[in-house]
Amino acid sequence: xxxxxxxxxxxxxxxxxxxxxxxxxxxxxxxxxxxxxxxxxxxxxxxxxxxxxxxxxxxxxxxxxxxxxxxxxxxxxxxxxxxxxxxxxxxxxxxxxxxxxxxxxxxxxxxxxxxxxxxxxxxxxxxxxxxxxxxxxxxxxxxxxxxxxxxxxxxxxxxxxxxxxxxxxxxxxxxxxxxxxxxxxxxxxxxxxxxxxxxxxxxxxxxxxxxxxxxxxxxxxxxxxxxxxxxxxxxxxxxxxxxxxxxxxxxxxxxxxxxxxxxxxxxxxxxxxxxxxxxxxxxxxx
Amino acid sequence: xxxxxxxxxxxxxxxxxxxxxxxxxxxxxxxxxxxxxxxxxxxxxxxxxxxxxxxxxxxxxxxxxxxxxxxxxxxxxxxxxxxxxxxxxxxxxxxxxxxxxxxxxxxxxxxxxxxxxxxxxxxxxxxxxxxxxxxxxxxxxxxxxxxxxxxxxxxxxxxxxxxxxxxxxxxxxxxxxxxxxxxxxxxxxxxxxxxxxxxxxxxxxxxxxxxxxxxxxxxxxxxxxxxxxxxxxxxxxxxxxxxxxxxxxxxxxxxxxxxxxxxxxxxxxxxxxxxxxxxxxxxxxxxxxxxxxxxxxxxxxxxxxxxxxxxxxxxxxxxxxxxxxxxxxxxxxxxxxxxxxxxxxxxxxxxxxxxxxxxxxxxxxxxxxxxxxxxxxxxxxxxxxxxxxxxxxxxxxxxxxxxxxxxxxxxxxxxxxxxxxxxxxxxxxxxxxxxxxxxxxxxxxxxxxxxxxxxxxxxxxxxxxxxxxxxxxxxxxxxxxxxxxxxxxxxxxxxxxxxxxxxxxxxxxxxxxxxxxxxxxxxxxxxxxxxxxxxxxxxxxxxxxxxxxxxxxxxxxxxxxxxxxxxxxxxx
Numbered sequence: 001x002x003x004x005x006x007x008x009x010x011x012x013x014x015x016x017x018x019x020x021x022x023x024x025x026x027x028x029x030x031x032x033x034x035x036x037x038x039x040x041x042x043x044x045x046x047x048x049x050x051x052x053x054x055x056x057x058x059x060x061x062x063x064x065x066x067x068x069x070x071x072x073x074x075x076x077x078x079x080x081x082x083x084x085x086x087x088x089x090x091x092x093x094x095x096x097x098x099x100x101x102x103x104x105x106x107x108x109x110x111x112x113x114x115x116x117x118x119x120x121x122x123x124x125x126x127x128x129x130x131x132x133x134x135x136x137x138x139x140x141x142x143x144x145x146x147x148x149x150x151x152x153x154x155x156x157x158x159x160x161x162x163x164x165x166x167x168x169x170x171x172x173x174x175x176x177x178x179x180x181x182x183x184x185x186x187x188x189x190x191x192x193x194x195x196x197x198x199x200x201x202x203x204x205x206x207x208x209x210x211x212x213x214x215x216x217x218x219x220x221x222x223x224x225x226x227x228x229x230x231x232x233x234x235x236x237x238x239x240x241x242x243x244x245x246x247x248x249x250x251x252x253x254x255x256x257x258x259x260x261x262x263x264x265x266x267x268x269x270x271x272x273x274x275x276x277x278x279x280x281x282x283x284x285x286x
Numbered sequence: 287x288x289x290x291x292x293x294x295x296x297x298x299x300x301x302x303x304x305x306x307x308x309x310x311x312x313x314x315x316x317x318x319x320x321x322x323x324x325x326x327x328x329x330x331x332x333x334x335x336x337x338x339x340x341x342x343x344x345x346x347x348x349x350x351x352x353x354x355x356x357x358x359x360x361x362x363x364x365x366x367x368x369x370x371x372x373x374x375x376x377x378x379x380x381x382x383x384x385x386x387x388x389x390x391x392x393x394x395x396x397x398x399x400x401x402x403x404x405x406x407x408x409x410x411x412x413x414x415x416x417x418x419x420x421x422x423x424x425x426x427x428x429x430x431x432x433x434x435x436x437x438x439x440x441x442x443x444x445x446x447x448x449x450x451x452x453x454x455x456x457x458x459x460x461x462x463x464x465x466x467x468x469x470x471x472x473x474x475x476x477x478x479x480x481x482x483x484x485x486x487x488x489x490x491x492x493x494x495x496x497x498x499x500x501x502x503x504x505x506x507x508x509x510x511x512x513x514x515x516x517x518x519x520x521x522x523x524x525x526x527x528x529x530x531x532x533x534x535x536x537x538x539x540x541x542x543x544x545x546x547x548x549x550x551x552x553x554x555x556x557x558x559x560x561x562x563x564x565x566x567x568x569x570x571x572x573x574x575x576x577x578x579x580x581x582x583x584x585x586x587x588x589x590x591x592x593x594x595x596x597x598x599x600x601x602x603x604x605x606x607x608x609x610x611x612x613x614x615x616x617x618x619x620x621x622x623x624x625x626x627x628x629x630x631x632x633x634x635x636x637x638x639x640x641x642x643x644x645x646x647x648x649x650x651x652x653x654x655x656x657x658x659x660x661x662x663x664x665x666x667x668x669x670x671x672x673x674x675x676x677x678x679x680x681x682x683x684x685x686x687x688x689x690x691x692x693x694x695x696x697x698x699x700x701x702x703x704x705x706x707x708x709x710x711x712x713x714x715x716x717x718x719x720x721x722x723x724x725x726x727x728x729x730x731x732x733x734x735x736x737x738x739x740x741x742x743x744x745x746x747x748x749x750x751x752x753x754x755x756x757x758x759x760x761x762x763x764x765x766x767x768x769x770x771x772x773x774x775x776x777x778x779x780x781x782x783x784x785x786x787x788x789x790x791x792x793x794x795x796x797x798x799x800x801x802x803x804x805x806x807x808x809x810x811x812x813x814x815x816x817x818x819x820x821x822x823x824x825x826x827x828x829x830x831x832x833x834x835x836x837x838x839x840x841x842x843x844x845x846x847x848x849x850x851x852x853x854x855x856x857x858x
Binding site for chain 2: 024026029053054055056058059060068070071074075076077078079080081083084087088089090091092093094095096098099116117119120268269270271272273274275278279282283284285
């Protein structure tokens with residue numbers, strides 16, 4: 001690990017923002033007790049700590065309960081279509097490297113309809129943060145199994161369980177090239193805020209999978225607070241070891257699980273030619 | 287007797303070099319001062335399928351496929367019969383073929399064209415050697431035809447060098463030798479192929495796809511999200527290094543869903559952005575078209591149309607995405623749809639599309655097609671450019687909250703760039719209120735639908751609505767690659783005393799009602815010509831009451847291009 005990667009590229013800013021400066025004041029559509037409130041609070045705290053003003057931050061999302069989040073923040077935002085938040089964020093960050101781009105969404109949005117974009121965002125390693133609020137259910141459509149749902153979870157659309165192996169987003173992220181992979185818990189807003197600040201400052205594509213209970217359709221997830229614990233390991237660089245770690249754990253170990261040192265995509269170069277130069281290529285001799 | 291134009295086919299199996307032969311002839315003729323147009327005909331196979339370049343050279347501008355070909359040069363006979371039906375020949379056509387390549391196949395011979403045997407390869411070569419050498423006869427063929435039409439050897443050799451500039455010295459030398467042999471062989475033939483002297487001027491050699499790319503660059507596009515798809519791929523391949531050198535970026539997405547959303551993300555950030563695709567990719571992009579309408583984020587979508595539906599014929603042309611472009615998306619999602627009028631106009635239309643998208647904060651679709659996009663042609667470059675229109679960024683003092691989607695007299699509301707303090711707003715695809723927050727009440731829904739509809743309804747393209755030629759009371763109304771053959775048909779009909787007016791629509795939607803009404807004034811007969819089975823443009827115009835119910839429709843699917851004679855024979 002090089003020093004440039006272990007240290008923040010910017011000095012710790014003088015903290016001039018409070019968490020509330022990042023709140024739009026709009027009332028969320030979320031159910032009382034929803035884990036996403038904790039994620040929203042964590043993001044507001046993290047951005048205050050990070051120290052960039054709200055107008056330099058863009059929250060990008062897809063569709064679903066958690067994707068409503070950009071409207072609840074005082075930053076710029078883009079609430080797009082289902083599953084495509086990462087693509088919007090990629091285009092934005094590549095053309096506006098001066099902005100802090102954070103993509104948020106849920107497990108259905110990111111791992112099912114947007115699964116292909118997730119893989120390729122990890123490969124592309126654009127310098128942005130992706131936060132997935134995983135509650136292992138489609139909540140907005142009232143309780144269908146998502147890619148991370150346990151195979152035996154009973155639901156109206158899949159009585160007796162969907163019977164499929166859950167998707168492991170952390171292993172997929174590490175295998176696909178994400179440069180920073182962590183797991184957080186919505187019930188631990190301070191710990192999650194610290195992770196978010198760390199992830200924002202880490203170069204390249206950072207991915208935080210957040211356990212964010214759905215109290216309405218998965219009330220048993222309220223027990224997650226008893227199951228989570230800090231991860232005993234945090235792997236640097238070694239993707240095989242990191243993959244073994246995330247495939248081997250029970251899904252409740254929190255913290256930074258993997259950090260790599262891939263260089264993120266470079267910003268566009270300064271113009272070398274003009275459009276008039278391009279036009280001359282077509283000219284025949286007079 | 288010399289002639290003013292000639293239409294030549296170089297045909298062979300894929301890999302025979304038919305495209306290179308055509309490119310060399312076209313470039314040499316263009317350098318000499320002739321006009322020219324080359325289109326490509328090939329099957330779906332990457333290698334080993336049928337392949338032909340169709341080249342016209344003339345002392346006058348060419349914007350249409352010919353009715354027939356004067357010269358057919360067979361590089362081999364292996365696959366040629368597969369598209370014999372797409373290359374009209376007749377008894378006046380001359381078929382040049384190597385006797386060693388075998389007999390002329392029935393599909394070509396039935397034209398009764400005169401067969402002229404020319405040994406392009408070594409007659410003593412074994413079958414194996416012929417298999418290898420067969421790949422080299424294309425430059426012989428290009429040299430032969432070039433000399434027959436009267437091009438000088440130095441122009442032909444310079445063109446061969448330009449076409450193969452990325453190849454090694456040995457290949458360039460071998461090609462030069464082949465071309466020289468072809469030039470020498472021309473002296474032994476007596477054919478009526480010689481062209482009148484050209485009228486040289488400062489011109490450009492450009493393809494429709496390159497012209498779209500150039501227009502977009504002129505308009506300020508500095509981000510392109512794309513995914514490979516025939517026949518649009520060569521556009522983005524040409525664009526990629528140029529865009530990078532201009533300080534922009536082209537990103538190859540994982541699919542069209544990604545590429546169009548990346549485009550939208552870049553556009554939201556303030557960079558004029560474009561995505562480039564063909565029908566199947568356009569189908570995938572439709573969900574984001576609706577998002578761009580609702581969130582009022584500008585971008586340009588270029589659809590180089592090909593034969594559909596589904597995968598259709600990837601390499602061949604059709605004008606059958608009109609409905610998708612104008613109406614595709616759930617909900618009420620008005621947008622602007624335009625089509626280039628010619629290869630040269632691809633530059634103007636693409637630049638104009640960027641300005642309209644940016645100034646109206648709306649997606650603009652440019653419907654090109656394979657026949658325009660993959661036509662390489664000599665054009666007279668124009669300095670005339672559409673007046674630049676910019677995105678409206680600010681102009682109001684920050685309110686709390688800032689009302690990005692404010693309802694007022696002007697439906698185009700300021701769209702501050704992210705990074706601007708005090709104007710933080712969320713681009714929102716849900717029905718939203720004026721501040722951009724999701725709202726599901728009737729008031730906000732109707733107000734925002736009206737706002738977006740008003741933007742499009744108020745759009746006045748002015749002189750960029752389209753073009754007209756001629757004064758007759760019979761009108762042929764066309765768009766895209768159908769305009770060229772319609773104009774050629776009108777020229778021929780005028781020569782025989784029938785005046786026909788051509789009305790070419792650039793803006794297909796919203797229909798430029800007043801300009802079109804003026805263009806159609808006094809028309810006794812209106813004929814809408816388009817290349818799709820469903821008469822998509824005709825029904826659009828009828829539906830908008832832009833043409834009377836008495837208007838006639840000539841609508842047939844691709845992939846065969848309209849030929850001037852087909853349109854002329856319908857008119858009279």
